[in-house]
Amino acid sequence: MRTWKHSPQRKGAMMMSNARKAETTLQFNGKNVDTSLKEYLESVTYTDVASGSSDTLSISLQDIDQKWMKGWYPKKGDVVKGSIKFLDWDKDGQDKSLSCGSFTLDEIKFSGNPMTASFSCVSSPASESFKTRERNKTWKNVTIQGIAKEIAKRYSLKLSYSGPSIKIKSLEQSQADSQFLYSLCESYGLSMKVYKNKIVIYDQTTMEKKKAVCTLKMTDFVDNSWDVTDSLYGVYTGARISYKSSKDSKEISVYTGLKAEKATGSRVLKINETADSVSDAYYKAAAKVNKSNESATTISGSIWPNPKICAGVTVTISGFGRLDGKYFVDKSTLDVGSGTKQKIEIHKCQKRLVYKPKAKKAAAPASSGKTYKKGDTVNFHGGTHYVSSYAGAKGYSAKAGPAKITLDKTCKGNGGAHPYHLVHTNSASNVYGWVDEGTFD
Numbered sequence: 001m002r003t004w005k006h007s008p009q010r011k012g013a014m015m016m017s018n019a020r021k022a023e024t025t026l027q028f029n030g031k032n033v034d035t036s037l038k039e040y041l042e043s044v045t046y047t048d049v050a051s052g053s054s055d056t057l058s059i060s061l062q063d064i065d066q067k068w069m070k071g072w073y074p075k076k077g078d079v080v081k082g083s084i085k086f087l088d089w090d091k092d093g094q095d096k097s098l099s100c101g102s103f104t105l106d107e108i109k110f111s112g113n114p115m116t117a118s119f120s121c122v123s124s125p126a127s128e129s130f131k132t133r134e135r136n137k138t139w140k141n142v143t144i145q146g147i148a149k150e151i152a153k154r155y156s157l158k159l160s161y162s163g164p165s166i167k168i169k170s171l172e173q174s175q176a177d178s179q180f181l182y183s184l185c186e187s188y189g190l191s192m193k194v195y196k197n198k199i200v201i202y203d204q205t206t207m208e209k210k211k212a213v214c215t216l217k218m219t220d221f222v223d224n225s226w227d228v229t230d231s232l233y234g235v236y237t238g239a240r241i242s243y244k245s246s247k248d249s250k251e252i253s254v255y256t257g258l259k260a261e262k263a264t265g266s267r268v269l270k271i272n273e274t275a276d277s278v279s280d281a282y283y284k285a286a287a288k289v290n291k292s293n294e295s296a297t298t299i300s301g302s303i304w305p306n307p308k309i310c311a312g313v314t315v316t317i318s319g320f321g322r323l324d325g326k327y328f329v330d331k332s333t334l335d336v337g338s339g340t341k342q343k344i345e346i347h348k349c350q351k352r353l354v355y356k357p358k359a360k361k362a363a364a365p366a367s368s369g370k371t372y373k374k375g376d377t378v379n380f381h382g383g384t385h386y387v388s389s390y391a392g393a394k395g396y397s398a399k400a401g402p403a404k405i406t407l408d409k410t411c412k413g414n415g416g417a418h419p420y421h422l423v424h425t426n427s428a429s430n431v432y433g434w435v436d437e438g439t440f441d
Contacts, residue, residue, distance in 0.1 A: 271288055
């Protein structure tokens with residue numbers, strides 16, 4: 001989620017050996033204050049999160065002469081911009097810079113003996129109503145992207161949306177815009193944060209598939225100090241969600257998962273939720289399973305600072321035995337002061353439950369009213385056969401040809417999404433799995 005820049009090697013750098021270090025650059029309301037802060041600045045802490053809250057920037061100053069408490073007292077709502085420059089980081093003369101973004105001065109604190117000042121800044125708009133003003137509104141026939149676009153416009157923010165198009169029939173809002181949008185995104189499996197005057201909404205599944213930016217070993221953790229949690233509790237292979245139909249209040253129950261609901265080793269999350277449709281229910285079920293599974297294997301600790309590692313990227317963990325693998329960075333905290341420290345919180349990338357609505361099929365010809373049952377021999381049209389009858393099951397390409405129905409839609413435990421199980425009867429076809437209704441005659 002962050003971009004860092006690589007600077008060309010400085011002239012004369014090869015003639016000397018420089019200790020690498022990090023420096024911050026700060027602006028208040030567009031004015032560079034590095035010179036003014038030089039004799040007062042103790043540390044700058046930048047906390048970068050992947051989703052669920054805003055990034056923060058904390059500035060700690062010594063204020064023995066009380067200048068900050070008196071004449072230099074800042075105003076809440078001031079715009080603060082920050083960046084971190086890593087000097088001679090990989091080798092002499094090679095610098096890297098990390099833009100922290102734009103923040104709003106949110107809180108001012110002072111403490112005594114010795115006198116210090118602390119300024120807390122958040123990457124949210126200055127308008128307090130974004131986080132505090134409760135708004136009552138009914139959203140009808142909209143998409144999540146459309147809701148986010150309207151809220152972003154209200155606070156003069158840009159919108160970056162890279163998730164699926166999710167339609168919502170009706171939704172009641174009774175929260176502040178910030179809390180409402182965070183909650184909405186989470187319930188549909190989307191990640192959201194506010195960064196650089198932008199509301200950023202993205203699909204974490206896509207981000208977790210990206211190439212790892214680096215490899216971390218035990219020696220990359222300061223003093224080899226780290227914490228690992230590997231848990232079975234709260235880890236699921238699928239979910240059964242029950243909801244009431246908006247038409248007649250009839251309770252509907254559907255299952256979606258990585259394996260069959262009754263299969264050996266299945267761990268099914270039971271959910272009672274409101275939903276507009278089966279599609280709506282599948283999105284919400286997948287979101288809850290994926291969110292819960294993120295806590296399966298987690299690592300936290302302090303690493304030797306690496307500007308490539310920021311929230312929203314993936315890293316490879318090596319040297320931890322069975323814990324090795326690809327991990328997603330949930331949070332990174334960089335502290336630049338007398339030294340530079342970086343704390344990270346990461347979770348192991350698991351296979352995620354993904355729901356993709358099926359495209360609407362053309363209506364079957366009026367003459368085709370035949371019903372099919374187990375034992376019938378049919379002509380498969382070719383297309384996709386699936387590993388199970390449930391939505392979200394993995395599918396593979398299959399050739400057309402004669403096949404036999406070995407299980408039909410009336411069989412016990414049928415997921416309904418791909419209700420017929422076909423097995424090819426000669427070499428013309430290779431179909432051997434669950435198929436959709438209407439793919440044979």
